[in-house]
Amino acid sequence: MAKTIQTAIEAGSRMAPAKFYIKITPDGPYLLYGNPPMDQEIIVPNDEGSSWTYRKGNHFSTTEEPTALCRCGASKNKPYCDGSHHHTDWDPKETASHKPLLEDAEEYIGPTMVLADNEEYCAFARFCDAYGRIWNLVQTAESQEERDLVIHEAEHCPAGRLVVWDKETGEIFEPPFDPAIGLIEDPVIKVSGPIWVKGGIRIESSDGSSYEIRNRVTLCRCGQSQNKPFCDGTHVSAKWHDKLPMEQEAEVE
Numbered sequence: 001m002a003k004t005i006q007t008a009i010e011a012g013s014r015m016a017p018a019k020f021y022i023k024i025t026p027d028g029p030y031l032l033y034g035n036p037p038m039d040q041e042i043i044v045p046n047d048e049g050s051s052w053t054y055r056k057g058n059h060f061s062t063t064e065e066p067t068a069l070c071r072c073g074a075s076k077n078k079p080y081c082d083g084s085h086h087h088t089d090w091d092p093k094e095t096a097s098h099k100p101l102l103e104d105a106e107e108y109i110g111p112t113m114v115l116a117d118n119e120e121y122c123a124f125a126r127f128c129d130a131y132g133r134i135w136n137l138v139q140t141a142e143s144q145e146e147r148d149l150v151i152h153e154a155e156h157c158p159a160g161r162l163v164v165w166d167k168e169t170g171e172i173f174e175p176p177f178d179p180a181i182g183l184i185e186d187p188v189i190k191v192s193g194p195i196w197v198k199g200g201i202r203i204e205s206s207d208g209s210s211y212e213i214r215n216r217v218t219l220c221r222c223g224q225s226q227n228k229p230f231c232d233g234t235h236v237s238a239k240w241h242d243k244l245p246m247e248q249e250a251e252v253e
Helices: 144-155
Strands: 021-024 030-033 038-045 051-060 067-069 106-109 113-117 162-166 180-186 191-198 202-204 216-219
Touching (some): 051 180, 144 162
Antiparallel strands (some): 021 030, 106 113, 113 162
């Protein structure tokens, strides 16, 4: 009998309509339901070469129900599954905890804001270093300009490992995402990143339980994460690239 775990919703997030969800198959692809839009999300650096924003690249169809997305990293038809998981060397086992992300997060308390960080979910997108490391910035941020920079760096973390809120009011700052799927591309370091799940789309484990609902989640796309189904940044050390075409190279802003 499948293990049943009550679905939690992270503070500051809201669950997408029930038609949107991702089912993880035991030794195969992600099955995407609800036909949300799916586009490349290309990381664009600032004038200092640090990650600063995203630019949409190519659009991909999700008109099939469900749409099978590769999670072993070996498909020749990315981002879709082509059955390569049957004959490639990878470990499909889910190893991530079902505990809420914030439960094991470390807090950094500043004069006006609090930052929570759960490093286990780092997707190595590097927005946290854009104009100073966010862990240092939050501890001195008082002016609106300083607060806006902290919020920008936190909200652009695709994995949601970084969550920031107002110290006085408790307001959590989250981007207002609609349900959507992104395929992260990182031209600066010449790798392809995870599947970016936006807008509170439910992720269902192969055992039938659901992971915590979050506004921002990144799923492993290279097949090598040690925190499956979530990305842990291994695509960077593995120098993994999906070989999908991009409309143009990222431009400096």
